[in-house]
Amino acid sequence: MHENTHSSLTRLPWLWVLGGFLFQTIPAALRDEALPVVLKNHGVNDATITQVVAVLGLIVALKIFWAPFLSLPGKPRTLIISSQAGMIVCILLLNHFIGLGTATPAFALVLCVLTLLSGGHDYLLDGYYVHSLNDNQRAKYSGLLNFASKLGQVLAGPGLIYLAWFFHTHSNTNANVLQLTLFCLAAFSLVILFLTQWGFTREPKETISENQDKLSMLKAMGGALKSLYQDSRLPIIIGLIFFYRASEVHMNHVIKLFAKAGVVQGGLGLDDETYAYLRITTAILGLAIGGIIGSAIITRRGLAQSLVPLGICMHLPLIGISWLSFNINPLPSLTVISVIFFIEYLAFGAGLCALILAMMKLAAGPQAAVRYALLSTLSLIAVYLPGLWAGKLSNQLGYSGYFLVALALAIPGIVVAVLAAKKLEEA
DSSP states (O other), rough: OOOOOOOTTOOOOOHHHHHHHHHHHHHIIIIIIIIIHHHHHTTOHHHHHHHHHHHHHHHHHTTTGTGGGGGGSHHHHHHHHHHHHHHHHHHHHHHHHHSSOOOOHHHHHHHHHHHHHHHHHHHHHHHHHHSOOOHHHHHHEEEEHHHHHHHHHHHHHHHHHHHHHHHHOOOSSOOOHHHHHHHHHHHHHHHHHHHHHHHHHHSSOOOOOHHHHHHHHHHHHHHHHHHHHHTTTTHHHIIIIIIIIIHHHHHHHHHHHHHOOGGGGGGGGOOOHHHHHHHHIIOOOOOHHHHHHHHHHHHHHOOHHHHHHHHHHHHHHHHHHHHHHOOOOOOHHOOOOOOHHHHHHHHHHHHHHHHHHHHHHHHTTHHHHHHHHHHHHHHHHHTTTTTHHHHHHHHHHHHHHHHHHHTTTTHHHHHHHHHHHHHHHHH
């Protein structure tokens, strides 16, 4: 832990917590929220869109196997700021290649570099947060961390989509709307970088022991892998990770494209303004409230007694999404669409809370942080892997047929929840 500050300056952790974790969500929201909409608006087919997002997401998902080595050559704070600067450069390069209009390979390469920098930044920042703050400080700033993450999701996801719509609707120039939007994102990111750096200048100097701790962390990964492999609960938790929310994961890969696709193509035909409003009020808000509700239910009933009920509740709203895909002509009112989407994400947030707590239960004990990081890696793989086939499947079956298949995946999800509940009760 850090004990003594250099000079007489008072530490201001809230500056780098706000700036760092706000920045952390920008590339993720850009990849998962804004990129699919941009590609859909430019006529890219669903299969390609979900595969691009899946590949980029898997690069981040596997960060635990390569990101720890980033901390070896230098100090974490320097590397965090360098990563942020590198991501801003990548955003400006994306802006440049969009202006050229014919540099698809270069554009894809920059996206991959941006994703790699994002994964390294996430690992370094999370590690610094845990290492530099004590238990009370981490608890004190956890609310700010969550606020910064949610704000970043809104601003770099639906907020960016809305900004592009605003420029398209109100701009009197012939400037490329995407270029203007990305330039604004780069400027905003630069402000956050300065905020983070300001906070870091008030931090104490790093000690030699802290650099040695990084090597210990790498060694601990091997021990954590061995202990996880020997845990009798591991197979059922892996089953939960890959099947408990499989229907929701498959739905989430395509629902953005369904919302943007024209009615003739079987979609809802929402414009960017309406879509941005819908994502903020249903997806982000619904997930946040759902997480609170799920936590309250588990606190009252216990994890083992909550897995199955929350699993059932998580999957039932998919019936509404499926119904919506069969009733687009005439299109239901925006209020009806919003209510269906909100209930869906509300239930998803509650179910996701149960999965996270099950992972934490397995990770508890010696080397808990490393064990949980490994389980989180599996969780991210389970989220992004279906993207490799989700879009192709929706192209073949249509949105209505695809959502029926996603709904059918609830069956193995409930079965694994029943088995996991029994295993957790035995434990």
